[in-house]
Amino acid sequence: xxxxxxxVLGIVLIGLAAFAAIFALKLQxxxxxxxxGPKAFPLGLSILLAALSLVLVLRPxxxxxxxxxxxxxxxxxxxxxxxxxxxxFTRLGFLITTCFTVLALARLFDAPWLKALLAAVxxxxxxxxxxxxGLDIVLPWxxxxxxxx
Amino acid sequence: MFDxxxxxxxxxxxxxxLGLAFLGALLGTLFGALPGIGPINGIxxxxxxxxxxxxxxxxxxxxxxxxxxxxxxxxxxxxxxxxVPGDAGAVMTTLDGHxxxxxxxxxxxxxxxxxxxxxxxxxxxxxxxxxxxxxxxxAVMFGxxxxxxxxxxxxxxxxxxxGKDPIKTAIGxxxxxxxxxxxxxxxxxxxxxxxxxxxxxxxxxxxxxxxxLFAISEILLMLExxxxxxxxxxxxxxxxxxxxxxxxxxxxxxxxxxxxxxxIVGVLPxxxxxxxxxxxxxxxxxxxxxxxxxxxxxxxxxxxxxxxNNAAAAGSFVPMLTLGIPGSGTTAVLLGALMLYNITPxxxxxxxxxxxxxxxxxxxxxxxxxxxxxNLPLAGVFARVLTIPRWVLVPGIAILAFVGVxxxxxxxxxxxxxxxxxxxxxxxxxxxxxxAPVILGYVLGGLMEDNLRRALSxxxxxxxxxxxxxxxxxxxxxxxxxxxxxxxxxxLLAGKSADKA
Amino acid sequence: xxxxxxxxxxxxxxTLGGVLLTGTxxxxxxxxxxxxxxxxxxxxxxxxxxxxxxxxxxxxIDKPMMVSYMPGGIGAVAYNHVNxxxxxxxxxxxxxxxxxxxxxxxxxxxxxxADEVRWLGALGADYGAIVVxxxxxxxxxxxxxxxxQTKPGDIVFGAxxxxxxxxxxxxxxxxxxxxxxxxxxxxxxxxxxxESLAALLGNxxxxxxxxxxxxxSQLESGKVRVLAAxxxxxxxxxxxDIPTAAEQGYDVQWPIWRGYYMGPDVSDEAYQAWVDKxxxxxxxxxxxxxxxxxxxxxxxxxxxxxxxxxxxxxxxxKQLAEEVGLTQ
Numbered sequence: 001x002x003x004x005x006x007x008v009l010g011i012v013l014i015g016l017a018a019f020a021a022i023f024a025l026k027l028q029x030x031x032x033x034x035x036x037g038p039k040a041f042p043l044g045l046s047i048l049l050a051a052l053s054l055v056l057v058l059r060p061x062x063x064x065x066x067x068x069x070x071x072x073x074x075x076x077x078x079x080x081x082x083x084x085x086x087x088x089f090t091r092l093g094f095l096i097t098t099c100f101t102v103l104a105l106a107r108l109f110d111a112p113w114l115k116a117l118l119a120a121v122x123x124x125x126x127x128x129x130x131x132x133x134g135l136d137i138v139l140p141w142x143x144x145x146x147x148x149x
Numbered sequence: 150m151f152d153x154x155x156x157x158x159x160x161x162x163x164x165x166x167l168g169l170a171f172l173g174a175l176l177g178t179l180f181g182a183l184p185g186i187g188p189i190n191g192i193x194x195x196x197x198x199x200x201x202x203x204x205x206x207x208x209x210x211x212x213x214x215x216x217x218x219x220x221x222x223x224x225x226x227x228x229x230x231x232x233v234p235g236d237a238g239a240v241m242t243t244l245d246g247h248x249x250x251x252x253x254x255x256x257x258x259x260x261x262x263x264x265x266x267x268x269x270x271x272x273x274x275x276x277x278x279x280x281x282x283x284x285x286x287x288a289v290m291f292g293x294x295x296x297x298x299x300x301x302x303x304x305x306x307x308x309x310x311x312g313k314d315p316i317k318t319a320i321g322x323x324x325x326x327x328x329x330x331x332x333x334x335x336x337x338x339x340x341x342x343x344x345x346x347x348x349x350x351x352x353x354x355x356x357x358x359x360x361x362l363f364a365i366s367e368i369l370l371m372l373e374x375x376x377x378x379x380x381x382x383x384x385x386x387x388x389x390x391x392x393x394x395x396x397x398x399x400x401x402x403x404x405x406x407x408x409x410x411x412x413i414v415g416v417l418p419x420x421x422x423x424x425x426x427x428x429x430x431x432x433x434x435x436x437x438x439x440x441x442x443x444x445x446x447x448x449x450x451x452x453x454x455x456x457x458n459n460a461a462a463a464g465s466f467v468p469m470l471t472l473g474i475p476g477s478g479t480t481a482v483l484l485g486a487l488m489l490y491n492i493t494p495x496x497x498x499x500x501x502x503x504x505x506x507x508x509x510x511x512x513x514x515x516x517x518x519x520x521x522x523x524n525l526p527l528a529g530v531f532a533r534v535l536t537i538p539r540w541v542l543v544p545g546i547a548i549l550a551f552v553g554v555x556x557x558x559x560x561x562x563x564x565x566x567x568x569x570x571x572x573x574x575x576x577x578x579x580x581x582x583x584x585a586p587v588i589l590g591y592v593l594g595g596l597m598e599d600n601l602r603r604a605l606s607x608x609x610x611x612x613x614x615x616x617x618x619x620x621x622x623x624x625x626x627x628x629x630x631x632x633x634x635x636x637x638x639x640x641l642l643a644g645k646s647a648d649k650a
Numbered sequence: 651x652x653x654x655x656x657x658x659x660x661x662x663x664x665t666l667g668g669v670l671l672t673g674t675x676x677x678x679x680x681x682x683x684x685x686x687x688x689x690x691x692x693x694x695x696x697x698x699x700x701x702x703x704x705x706x707x708x709x710x711i712d713k714p715m716m717v718s719y720m721p722g723g724i725g726a727v728a729y730n731h732v733n734x735x736x737x738x739x740x741x742x743x744x745x746x747x748x749x750x751x752x753x754x755x756x757x758x759x760x761x762x763x764a765d766e767v768r769w770l771g772a773l774g775a776d777y778g779a780i781v782v783x784x785x786x787x788x789x790x791x792x793x794x795x796x797x798x799q800t801k802p803g804d805i806v807f808g809a810x811x812x813x814x815x816x817x818x819x820x821x822x823x824x825x826x827x828x829x830x831x832x833x834x835x836x837x838x839x840x841x842x843x844x845e846s847l848a849a850l851l852g853n854x855x856x857x858x859x860x861x862x863x864x865x866x867s868q869l870e871s872g873k874v875r876v877l878a879a880x881x882x883x884x885x886x887x888x889x890x891d892i893p894t895a896a897e898q899g900y901d902v903q904w905p906i907w908r909g910y911y912m913g914p915d916v917s918d919e920a921y922q923a924w925v926d927k928x929x930x931x932x933x934x935x936x937x938x939x940x941x942x943x944x945x946x947x948x949x950x951x952x953x954x955x956x957x958x959x960x961x962x963x964x965x966x967x968k969q970l971a972e973e974v975g976l977t978q
Contacts, residue, residue, distance in 0.1 A: 009580055013320065020327060020342070029339055030976045032813065033837045034606035038334040038341060041598045042327070049323045055316050061581065067373060078372055079572070082365070082547065086564045089551065102544035109372070111540035119541055127548050137556045138683070138718045292854035293838075333723070335839050338812035347730055347760055350723030484844075557689065559720040560727060603838050607806055607854055 006060030013053035021046035078108055093142025099124040154278060157507025160207055161515055169204075169212040170512050174519045177219020181236055182227055188220035188236060188462075188479045192486070206487070207508035213486055214466075214509055215516045217479055218270060221422060221462045222520050225262045225455055230255060233363045233546065238422025238458035240359070240588050241430040245443060245450030252446050260392030261448055262455040263524035265404050269456030270517045272408040273415065273463035278510055281467050293603035294614045298621035298628075300597035303428060303589075305628035318586045321577070325590025326597075328353055336602050348562040356557055357567045358591060362584055364550045365571020368543050370578065391525075400452035403433050411457030415464020421479070422458035427589050429457030435631065463513060470506055683716045684910070685744045687728030694725070696944055697745035697908040700773055701928070704937045710927050724815075725750040726759045733762050737913040740920035743770060748906045749816040751960055755967035756814055756977060764964040767911040768921050769957040771928045773937075774946030778820040778880035778904030779865060780895070781858040783850055784873055791878045791898040794857070795828040802834050808855035810842040814976050817843075819967070820859035820880065820904050822974060827900040832974045850874065861906060862889060863945030880904035885947060907949055909956060925953040 024042035032038075067075060085101040099120045106116035131137040160166060180188065192213050204212070224239030229246035242262065249258040291299075304322070331342045332352030343349040407429035414425040433453035434443045443450040462479070469480040487505075554563050574584060601615075608614035616622050682705075684698035695717070702715035720728040728744055736742055746769075754764045780791065788794040798805055802825075811817030818839070822832035838855055840846040843864045850858040851873060858874075862881075866888055868874045878895040879885060880903050885892070895902040910928070912921060931937050932950045941948065951959050971977045 005580060023342060027339055027341065029337055030813075031833055031974075032337045033835065034336055034602050035610035036336075036602040036605050038337050038339045042330050042341065045323055045327050045330070049320065049327070052316055052320045052323065056320070059316075061314060061317070066579070071373060074372055075369055078369060079568070082368075082568055085547070085551065086561060086568060089555065089564065090561060094552075098548055101547060105544040105547060106540040109538075109540040109543050111538070116540065119544065123541070123544060123548065127545075127552070131552055131556075137552065138559075138716045139552065140555070290852050292849060292852050333812060335812050335841060338814040338818075345760075347723045347726035350726055350758070351721055354721070557719055557721070558727075559685065559718045560722070560731065562727075599841065603840070606836070606838050609803070609836070 004060075005066070007057050010053040010055075010057035010060070013056070014050050017046040017050040017053065020049075074108060078105065081105055081108070090140040091142055094139040095124055095128060096142065098127065153503040153507035154510060155507075156503050157509070157511035158514075160504050160508035161211060161511035166208055166211050166508070166512065167515065169208055170215045170516045171519050173212040173215020174219040174222075174516050174523060177216035177221075178223035178520070178523065179219075180216060181220035181223025181225075181239075188217045192216055192479060192483060206502075207505045209486065210483070210505060210509050211512040211516075213483055214512060215519075217483065218459065218462055218513065218516055219520060221270075221459045222263065222266050222524055224458070225266070226259065229258050229262065229451075231367065231542070231546070233367050234359060236422075238426055238461070239454075240423060240585060241426035241454035242451065242458075243363075244430065244454075244585060245445075245447050248444070248446030249448070249451060254446070257392040257396060258448075258451060260525060261396060261400065262451055263521060264392065264397055265400065265407075265452040265455040266459040266524075267517060267521040268404045269408040269411055269458070269460035270463050270513075270520075272405070272456075273412040273460035274510070274513045274517065276412045276460075277463055277466055277470075277513070281471050290618070290620060292618075293600040293607060294616075295618060295621045295624070296600040297597060297604055297615060298624035300593050300600065302624045302628040302631070303424065303593050304597070305631045314581060317580075317582050321582050321584070321586035322590035322594075325587040325592075326594030328358065328587075329591050329595035330598075335599050336606075346562070348560065348566075352595075353566065353570075354557065354563065355592075357554055357563050358570060359588065360550045360554055361567040361570030362574040362587065364546050365568060366574030366578055366584075368546055369571070369575040371539055371543055396448055400449050403437065403449040403452045404456040406436070407433060407453040407456040408460040411460030412464040414457070415461030416467045421465055422461045423588075423592055425457040425461035425464075426454035427585075427592075429453045435634075466509070466513075470509070681713045681716060682711055682741045682743070683718060683739075685718055685720050685728050685732070685742065687720050687722070687725035687744065687746075687750075689719060689721045693747060693749075693908070694745040695719070697747065697773075697910070700908070700940060700944060700946070701743065701745075701910065701931075704773070704931050704934075704940050705927065707940070708931055708934045708936055710931055723758060724753050726753065729754075729759045729762060729767070732911075732913045733766050738915040738917075739913055740916055743910040743912055743924065745908070746911055747816075747908050748904075748963070749811075751963050752814070752816045752819060752967050755964045756971055764961050766914050768914065768916055769960045770910040770912055770921070770924055771932075771952035771956045772907040772909030772949050773928060773932055774908050774941045774944070775949035776861045776863045776906040776908070776946055777885070778906065779860055779862045779892070780820075780824060780877045780880070781847075781850065781860055781865060781874050782856065782877060783853070784875050786856065786875065788877060789875075790893070791895060791900060794877055795900065798825070798828050798830060802830055803836060805857060806836045806838060806855045807857045807859060808838040808840055808846045808849055809859045810840050810844075810846045812839045813837070814971070815839075816904075816906065817859060819970070820902075821857075822970070823902045823904065824859065824895075824900070827895070827902045847874075862892075862947075866945065878902075881947075905949070907951075908946060909951075909960075922953075928952055 020042055024039045024046065027039055029037065029039075081101060081104045085097055088097045102123050103116050103120040106119045107113070111119065128139070131139055161170065177188065220236060221238055224234065224236040225242045225246065227233045228239040228242035229250050232243050232247040234240045234243055246258055246262065249255070329352065331349055332340070333343075333350050334341055340350065410429045410432060411422075411425040414428055415421060430450065430453050433449060437449055438447070465480045469484055550567065551564060554567050557563070577587070578584065604614050605612070616625050684701055686694040686698040688694040698715075698717045702717055705711045706714055720731060722728070725744075725746060729750070732742070732744055744767075750759075751764070753759055757763075780794070782788055782794070788797065794805075807821045809817035809821060818837060821835060821837055825832050825835045838849070840849060843860045846855070846858050846860060847864070847868065849855045851868075862876075862879060862885070865874065865876065869876065869888060876889075876892045878898060878900070879889060879892045881894055882896070882903055882905070884890065884894060884897075910924075912924065929950075929952045932948075932952075938948070968977070
């Protein structure tokens with residue numbers, strides 16, 4: 001089963017190539033001045049990708065070590081934190097979301113609670129000052145502000 | 150003949166302008182070091198500031214040019230220390246720079262790359278002074294057919310990187326080119342792979358792509374490393390802080406050759422530091438990687454792209470100053486800055502506004518020395534970044550990634566896209582792919598398609614245009630040689646020794 | 651050790667609190683914002699900076715105007731954002747141009763059309779130009795048009811935009827004026843005006859349909875010849891010697907206006923306040939300097955006048971697009 005990863009990848013990529021090719025064939029072109037047109041490149045690439053992937057399916061290489069169950073859960077947790085950060089970034093504003101994201105990420109990377117809290121507060125304040133005062137970047141404030149004003 | 154340069158030094162050596170060159174170099178290094186915030190953002194941020202501060206044109210330009218060259222210096226830091234390119238030009242720097250840091254040679258790697266950057270920039274600035282008008286004439290002869298041939302050459306030189314797994318390298322490059330297909334087709338205006346999302350009309354943004362592919366996937370990989378290497382707790386030792394003269398000398402040819410390549414690529418309109426780094430790295434690997442040590446922390450593999458990307462930064466001033474045509478995305482922004490001051494770049498600039506043209510070139514000389522002076526002794530300080538615990542580093546990368554993308558797009562779709570690309574990047578790396586071919590395919594693929602289609606629509610479908618000119622023919626031959634030499638050379642050598650025997 | 655850490659922690663929290671408070675104070679003082687629907691450094695950035703610098707230098711606003719970037723589809727992403735999310739923000743204006751009007755006409759702005767937003771006004775304009783190399787055989791537009799009629803296949807046009815973009819429209823309208831279908835044109839799309847200009851100078855294309863402001867340095871050096879300016883009247887400054895297309899008997903005009911719009915649900919007072927502000931700004935001498943520094947020609951249309959102008963333009967482009975078969 002160690003060799004499976006490359007085979008799965010190869011099959012997925014062939015699927016991707018097929019999808020890309022069908023999409024390219026369906027393109028509607030009102031009119032065009034050129035002999036090549038917008039379909040040729042995607043079609044050629046799809047064929048190339050399918051051919052290369054077929055080699056991968058037939059002659060898979062060594063697949064590396066994959067994360068075990070606890071590590072997978074942790075990976076998903078990191079992704080979830082980043083996704084929540086993205087979801088709330090504009091709604092709650094930079095300061096609150098960043099503070100919680102740093103706290104959560106630091107905890108996931110094995111920082112003790114106190115250090116994690118410290119990092120969260122310092123990094124939020126520091127990056128906020130750097131971005132707004134130093135680099136003149138507009139950061140989202142969040143839509144909750146009017147509630148307080 | 151060089152009156153403009155003498156005038157220029159007179160301008161650049163005033164206390165205000167010296168201070169601005171220093172400030173620009175410092176800020177540029179900072180911008181370059183922050184992943185996602187590159188020279189373009191840095192200049193875009195400072196440009197209105199310089200203008201509203203009421204700085205005279207030459208002073209503003211000296212500040213902004215300092216930021217530009219500084220960013221090319223700074224981009225290497227996160228490449229070497231974190232394996233995350235600080236900007237587009239520093240993608241190839243990760244290949245050997247990061248392995249060096251892992252070997253415990255982060256200090257020497259930073260020192261070496263500072264010196265290579267200096268050598269690359271110096272050669273290119275001298276080139277800029279001497280050949281500006283001449284080279285601009287050659288550059289303007291590059292039409293779509295020549296650019297297409299150049300892209301073929303670039304892909305051919307990529308085959309050098311095929312290393313141990315040619316199929317995966319090729320798949321990576323193809324995937325990269327396919328990502329470049331997303332968005333409005335520049336020939337016909339047809340929407341390709343946008344799925345009705347306006348956010349995808351302009352294609353997948355370069356910053357989103359590199360931050361996702363490198364920074365987000367790096368966070369996920371770090372989690373694994375953190376959990377696996379519990380036993381050998383802690384970071385690798387920093388090693389010596391300074392690079393030794395012997396190490397520098399071992400890279401001298403790599404630096405000189407790459408500086409030349411970088412300068413020429415920089416002069417070509419439309420290609421900048423990222424292409425220069427790639428071409429220089431692959432050429433150097435082809436020429437001097439006898440023991441197959443490139444990619445595992447070879448000093449020459451670090452010196453080459455760093456010399457080239459700094460040379461390209463200086464080289465891209467050639468078409469900008471002499472023709473008013475930007476040689477890179479960043480010089481396009483600088484061109485906008487000049488327009489703010491009602492200065493129209495072009496051949497007349499050297500005669501009508503010598504204080505601007507000369508001042509800029511002189512300030513490049515000065516800025517370059519300032520940068521070396523700034524970067525060499527501080528290399529050790531920067532190398533200490535590695536001792537920062539992961540629980541500080543990872544949230545730091547996350548904040549920079551989010552703010553970098555948000556600042557450019559003010560839009561969450563770009564951030565979601567960055568996360569999705571990050572997951573793909575992680576999976577590809579786990580499956581044994583190298584990310585460099587993906588990025589190169591993405592950068593070169595779009596140019597390749599556009600220029601092929603332009604060339605053929607100029608000729609009305611006649612394929613002959615592709616190798617009509619001397620330049621394109623030369624590039625085709627060079628590409629063919631690159632692809633066949635590894636097969637032919639051993640046979641030729643074997644033949645020779647057989648003759649002798 | 652733990653105690654020490656705890657001591658560090660409280661001042662840090664206080665700092666954060668302070669930042670939060672000052673930040674809130676800033677956010678609530680009615681700071682204005684301009685969205686440039688492009689990457690930093692482009693034409694939209696310039697449009698936003700024109701308003702931001704102008705309003706501040708003439709003291710029409712007391713806090714600097716923030717400029718944020720929202721690239722995508724020549725303004726499509728920002729257009730959807732303003733219609734969907736920040737539809738009633740009284741402090742937000744968005745940069746727009748002729749290019750946006752073209753895409754609105756082609757239906758490339760998604761579900762929204764030109765009637766959705768409140769068009770504020772334009773502060774400046776650039777004009778299209780028909781450019782050939784200095785050693786080209788055509789001395790005036792008439793000669794080019796005659797050659798175009800007899801052998802359209804021999805003359806390659808090029809510009810910095812795709813089929814259907816505003817750069818292409820200039821070439822298409824020129825062809826139409828010579829009674830040639832835009833479909834029979836030979837047109838090559840480049841990435842931006844700089845690349846097209848390089849292709850013209852390198853003899854890869856014969857005619858470049860660009861914008862006047864990006865030509866000034868080439869004009870000075872005498873490397874190119876502008877056959878016609880696509881403006882209503884002759885322009886002054888370095889462009890006085892360039893005849894308009896209309897003067898030469900071809901009715902082609904292509905002003906590229908640079909203006910602003912606001913969300914659809916902005917109150918009439920807020921809208922009127924912005925219209926007045928921009929109008930006042932356009933009359934200041936200081937502003938004329940800023941505008942000229944950015945290579946823009948004067949244009950002053952505000953409020954209802956501008957609103958009507960944009961909608962007429964969009965309708966006109968729609969018609970053209972149907973004529974040449976760009977839209978079904």
